[in-house]
Amino acid sequence: MSNATLSLPVEGMTCASCVARVERAISAVPGVHDASVNLASNRASFSVENAEAAKAVAAAITRAGYEPVEEARDFSIAGMTCASCVARVERAILAVPGVTAASVNLATERAAVRGLGVAPAAIIAAVARAGYEAAPAEGASAARLEEETARRAAEESALLRDTLIAAALTLPLFLLEMGGHIVPALHHTIDHVIGMRNAWYLEFVLASAVLFGPGWRFQRHGWPGLLRGAPDMNALVALGAGAAWAYSAVSTFAPALLPDTARHVYFEAAAMIVTLILAGRLMEARSKGRASAAIRRLMHLQSRTARVERDGATQEIPIESLIAGDIVVLRPGERVPTDGEVLDGSAMLDESMLTGEPVPVRKQAGDRVTGGTLATTGGLRFRATAVGGETVLAQILAMVEGAQAAKLPIQAVVDRITLWFVPVVMGIAALTALAWLVLGPEPRLAHALVNGVAVLIIACPCAMGLATPTSIMVGTGRAAELGVVFRRGDALQQLGEVSILAVDKTGTLTEGHPKLTDVIGDTTLLPLIAAAESRSEHPLAAAIVSAAREQGLTLPEVERFEALPGRGLTARVAGHEIAIGSARMMAERNIGFEALETEAARLAGLGRTPFLVALDGKAAAVIAVADPIRASTPGAIAALRALGLRVVMVSGDNRRTAEAIAAQLGITEIRAEVLPADKLNIVSALRQEGPTAFLGDGINDAPALAAADVGIAIGTGTDVAMESAQVVLMGGDLTGVARAVGLSRATMRNIHQNLFWAFAYNAALVPVAAGALYPVAGVLLSPVLAAAAMGLSSVFVVTNALRLRRFAA
Known part of the structure; x- marks a missing residue:
């Protein structure tokens, strides 16, 4: 391969000596040329001869004492149709110098790539060489949602159009060829009116219109894949339908090339294969659209505009123009446009999109509000604290999309199988055809064609490719709806x-909002105790300080403070040495609390948290805090x-x-x-x-x-x-754990069901398509039925995954 130039971020460099050290380390790696390190940009640029050299550069920089930074990028991938496509795209990306990890998802049509200084153009070019299209993927946003929704709608519209055209052309073709078998009188009518030879000519025209019209997508992608030695689902369909069409064309226009017993046409099979697979893809596309409905609903929660106070007036601005610090005005019935802190007003907010809980929450001055929540009653003025990608909703969307694009450990086994699945199927189809040619009854050539094509069509790995990612997409989307x-x-x-x-x-x-419940002993010490606790970051300290202030007590100055994690604290307050903490802490200081131990034990028995208080080295009080x-x-x-x-x-x-x-x-x-x-x-x-x-x-x-x-x-x-x-x-409480565990188990059950169906389907029907039942039952599987079964397998997998949308904790 030609040299690839990489530009890699390097952390830890502070001076010219660092630059020289990193340059020497990179230059010493075999297969690396033209190393150059820039301290101002903290980047190293170099050319590598292969992917292994790029990885060795990262290791060399680490050994030199610096840190090469991996960069993560997402790409949208177009043109994938099955699990074999996924494996091929992944392999192409991993071969790019500098790429350290790649995960491609069929359901989301995205690739998550991690690498060391890899230019996006290199990824896009590698994917193009593999026969697919790649483009940098934007983060979650309403604009991107509209773009993806429009693209999916256009794809569905094109599939619907092609399916209807193919069906319209296939129906008369089916009646011409198969109608006579169903209604003998129709056969005689066709023979008498136009003649069987003319009927074949008409069938040729109709079948060609289907294969090279609506079915051209299979030819366009399938044959190049075959020529590259990387066949996929399109190749199986193109080869299967194309073989049936070509054989029939020879029977029609050059019958002398075939034995008398083998002069049959299968134009209807070629056309029906294309029509049924197009119909299956249409149903699959619609089902996949429903699978991503949850994340679309979340994206729709993002407001398009915000009402802000600027230049002494209230004006409505695009959400993209909102900046942190803007004063936002919220009216009843509106969605909160961004995260913020309430300045004044009072409103009931529906936060179910965030927490999964349907009960509205009251918000007033000092409370925080989250973008995407809905004001059911009341109005607010709040200061925007986070905008754009920094909002909670944007982060949720990013996390959900990241999880949906990920691969579970179980997927690794599927990937290893599907990479070789299509070539193996083609081999089985070839062996099937050969076995029927050598061992089958007459017409051998026709039987070889029919059974070989049936194997090619029925064994498409679409269902295997969709089994895991579709369940993940629906499961994580439903989880987000449940908080x-x-x-x-x-x-x-x-x-x-x-x-x-x-x-x-x-x-x-x-609840995490503890309150001071008891002060036993010298109650006049509360101001000193609260003063000492005001310096502590312990969650219970705030309860003590809050109680003192509620009583109107003045807190003296703290002259010295020391926190003892897990034990308590010591401080000097108003000239007194004060210690607050556990019995262990007091024992370490040889401070006896015999007189107050009974009270401390009683308070602990009530579920309250007691603290012992010592003043100037002597036991003074017991205080208790309770967190409901x-x-x-x-x-x-x-x-x-x-x-x-x-x-x-x-x-x-x-x-x-x-x-x-x-x-x-x-x-x-x-x-x-x-x-x-x-x-x-x-x-x-x-x-x-x-x-x-x-x-x-x-x-x-x-x-x-x-x-x-x-x-x-x-x-x-x-x-x-x-x-x-x-x-x-x-949602902030333990209920969400039960939801998460239940949904996780439901999703994994769903994945196992999908994988079982996908693999069992192929294991059971490939032998049937090859003719395994013919010696014992005289049964052969028509390529038309094979096409219908293949399409239904993918639809079954996606539909089964969609059941997760109904999961209720």
């Missing part, structure tokens, strides 16, 4: 295999247990408090008094006992979320937590 977003496609499979769910208590089982259990949690726990999941509660609370809360929820396994760093160890230990998911919402949950087989983050939690998770629950 569950799969950030990675493989999580859809992994979540269904999970047997253990570890749940962080605060903010997941509970979410109303939906008991039902969610019951649903998870019904799914066969083992639920483990993970809490930083003392054991008595954790046990009291667990008892209220029916949870029998508890990991209490857990430090943030311990969560990772707990998840690792649970994974030894079975596939484990972890549910959390805080920054300190991120390591555990990443370590679990499946990390599940509450959508109301921190960005760090959500970035570490594979699944995000937008």
Whole structure:
């Protein structure tokens, strides 16, 4: 191959010495030429002779102590019709120097590509050489939705037109050839009026019009694929229908070339094959359109305009012109155009698109609103905090599209099979024809043609190619409607295999809005306690500070503060040394709390979280904070247990408090008094006992979320937590986990059903098409019936996947 020039981002370079080091490392790789590194742009440019050299460059840069940056790009792919196409496009992309990974999806007609400095033009050219068309794919947007909807509508319209034309031409052809077999009087009428030879001429004209009119798409794509040695579904149809047409043409115009017993025509079979496959493609296209309905509904939630206050007046502007900081005016019945923070007003917002929950939520000053939600009553003024691709809705769309484009581990087996499937089918068809020529009864040549064509037509791998991606598309789309977003496609499979769910208590089982419930001992210490807690980032600290301010207390200045993760804090406030924390912390400081231990135990038994307070080294008080259990949690726990999941509660609370809360929820396994760093160890230990998911919402949950087989983050939690998770629950409560697990299992069942049908169909009908039943039952499968069965197999797979749209948690 000719040299390819790559431009690769490199991180970690800070000076001219770095540049020289990276250049030397790249130049030392065999097959690399013209290495040049630019410090200002942090990029390395070089030419490579092959794909292996490009990968070796990345390894060399890493060894030199710097980081080559992989870039991810999406492409739309046109022209794919079956699983063999997918495998071929993938192979073509992976052969491009610099490409490290490629995943092609038949249902979404997209390719996700990761690479090191690969120019989009190189990907597009490689796909073109493979016989398909590629173009950079834009992110999720209303404009792109309109473009894709228009393209799909045009495709359906063209298929409908071609199907109707083919059917109109095929019907008289079918009556001419087959009508006489059904109604003998018709045969005599045709013979008497126009003659059988003239009837064949007319059949030739009609069949040719079908094959080279509506059926030209199969010829246009099929024969070039055959010539490239990369046959696909189009090649099977072109070869099968073309063979029937060519044989019939010879019988019609050069009968002397065939034995007397083999002078038959199969024009009706050639035309019916094309017509039925076009009809199957039309039904498949319509079904695929319904499969992507969920993401289209989400995209339709994006507003086209926003009403903003600018230059002292309220004006309506295109959503693309909206900028962060704009003051947006929302009226009753309108959709929120972008994410923001309410300045004034009050409204009830339907957030079901976000959470899956149908009950409207009241929003007022200080609350956050999300683009795409609907104001059922009331109006608001709010400040835009995120616009365009930064909004929650845009991120949900991006995550859903990413998951839909992904491949599950189960798909790898399918890909390996389908890459060789079409060539193997062509080989079986050739062997079938040869066996009938050598061993079959007269007319041998006719039997060889009919059975060889039947094998070619019936074994198309369309159903295999659609079996997995269509189910993923429908499943992830339905999940998004229920408030569950799969950030990675493989999580859809992994979540269904999970047997253990570890749940962080605060903010997941509970509301995450704790309140101060008790102050026992020296109650005058509350201002000092609240002052110390005001410096803490612990979620329970805010409850103590809020309680003091609600009572109108003045908080003194904090002179010194130290947080002790998992234990408590120490501070110097108003000249006093104050320590607040667990019994473990007090024991480490040799501070005795014998007089208050009974009260602390009582509070813990009530499900409250007690903290011990020491003033100047002496026991002074016990305070308690309670975080109410979410109303939906008991039902969610019951649903998870019904799914066969083992639920483990993970809490930083003392054991008595954790046990009291667990008892209220029916949870029998508890990991209490857990430090943030311990969560990772707990998840690792649970994974030894079975596939484990972890549910959390805080920054300190991120390591555990990443370590679990499946990390599940509450959508109301921190960005760090959500970035570490594979699944995000937008609704903010445990009910979403039961939905996610149930939908994951339903999707995997659906995929297994589809794969079974696709493979069983071929395993059962290919031998029948080859004539396996003829010796025992005298039965042969007509190519026409083979074409109908092939089309129906794809429609069955897509229709079965569409059942997931009715999934209800």
